[in-house]
Amino acid sequence: MNILLATIRRDLLLHFRQPADILNPLVFFLIVISLFPLGIGPSEAVLSSIAAGVIWVAVLLATLLSIDVMLKGDFDDGTLEQIALGKQSLLVVVFGKVISQWLVSGFLMALMSPLFAMMFYVNTEGMIAIAVGLLLGTPTMTLIGSIGAALTLGLKKGGVLIAILVLPLYIPVLILGTAMVESAVFGHSYTGHALWLAALLVLSIGFAPLATQMSIRISLSQ
Amino acid sequence: MVIQLLGSCMLQAKKITCKRDHRVLFEELSFSLDRGSALQVCGINGAGKSTLLRILAGLYEEFDGEVEWDLEDYPLFSGHRAGVKDLMTARENLLWAANLYGQNVSRDEIDEALSQVSLNGFETVACGAMSEGQRRRVGLARLYLLDNPVWILDEPFTAIDTDGVLRITQRINEHLAGDGVVVFASHLEVSIENMQKLELAR
Known part of the structure; x- marks a missing residue:
């Protein structure tokens, strides 16, 4: 438990000392979303119908952008091999x-999302559904993304490969997330979607760190 | 009697064979190390010194043969990359290293380890602002801080000045006197007690 908190503290400290790595994906998210209303025009009917899809896709792409650097820095300066050889469990450190990583990417985007939903004429129910959906869906995306990040550590430019590896696994989250917003906007219950997203989250909490840990060992073995 | 003899043996490497890119680095390499003894791995560049050390540390797994350590955890490893975060200060780096070992260390202990590698006054300097030799010294300060009976050091003297080399050699001798084991790769001739040499030929 101690090492878990120490890891979170260390990584947050590193993020705040080098904010570019976390700000770039966030700014990208902001730009993509704010360009859509400008490009499509201020029609309420069109904007509100594409809102969920645009926001979710932007979050997904921004997550992919940010996941690349999650382990890379530690791999390059040798701290990752020290972590792998430490007496504390690598699994806990990975977690x-x-x-x-989620706190500075997915969590922040989930917090900002209701604001952006407003630009797309999404009603209050829809805004809540977007925020709740993202809070449940983004940790899953970060967890799955960490596997891709760990597998591509040895490569100089792993970005595109990560996308190819993990995008298929993001699709269920994307479909559930957007469908959830759709239901909410029309006043239907979206508990089912939320529970499915939560189930995926629990599943990935259980398996993704294991896979990431093993991928790190494989990547270090070269 | 026999059991005692076996008990003093810390490492046994049995017929290790390693190939990289279809090139045989070493074949059927066998050796053993007792407590309190050191092994210097020599050989020209590309002979496979680093690979051998990474195999012994448990990082590299693409080999045939067996490596048996009388150890519960991984050995303390210092590789080509210093294992030091540029964005963190020397003190923060060592605190993190101690965290990874589950060791509770006080600030005084960390500062003491740093002064052992002549880095007093640099405790709160970010490692990115240091010279290469100083960064490596921060990594080597772990030798004064962490408890581990086995050290595996890959070129520990790179970018270290003469005085530093003497201090580290002295530290290695202390460690050996305390029944520790050291495996290191270096091109330097250093005076270390109870040392075997392993020459890797290509």
Whole structure:
């Protein structure tokens, strides 16, 4: 438990000392979303019908952008091999790294999302559904993304490969997330979607850190 | 009697064979190390010194043969990359290293380890602002801080000045006197007690 908190603290500290790595994806998210209303025009009917899709896709792409750097820095300066050889469980450290990565990417985007939903004429129910959906869906994306990040550590430019590896696994989250907003906008119950997203989250909490840990060992073995 | 003899043996490498890119680095390499003894791995560049050390540390797994350590955890490893975060200060780096070992260390202990590698006054300097030799010294300060009976050091003297080399050699000798084991790769001739040499030929 101690090492989990120590890892989160260390990674957050590193993020705040080098904010570019976390700000770039966030700014990208902001730009993509704010360009859509400008490009499509201020028609309420069109904007509100594409809102969920645009926001979710932007979050997904921004997550992919940010996941690349999650383990890369530690791999390059040798701290990752020290972590792998430490007496504390690598699994717990990986979990801590995922949590801090999520706090500075997915969590922040989920917090900002109701604001952006407003630009798309989404009603209050829809806004809540977007925020709740993102809070449940983004940790899953970070967890799955960490596997891709760990597998591509040895490569100089792993970005595109990560996308190819993990995008298929993001699709269920994307479909559930957008469908959830759709239901909410029309006043239907969206508990089912939320529970499915939560189930995926629990599943990935259980398996993704294990896979990431093993991928890190494979990547270090070269 | 026999059991005692076996008990003093810390490492046994049995017929390790390693190939990289279809090139045989070493074949059927066998050796053993007792407590309190050191092994210097020599060889020209590309002979496979680093690969051998990474195998012994448990990082590299693409080999045939067996490596048996009388150890519960991984050995303390210092590789080509210093294992030091540029964005963190020397003190923060060592605190993190101690965290990874589950060791509770006080600030005084960390500062003491840093002064052992002549880095007093640099405790709160970010490692990115240091010279290469100083960064490596921060990594080597772990030798004064962490408890681990086995050290595996890959070129520990790179970018270290003469005085530093003497201090580290002295530290290695202390460690050996305390029944520790050291495996290191270096091109330097250093005076270390109870040392075997392993020459890797290509």
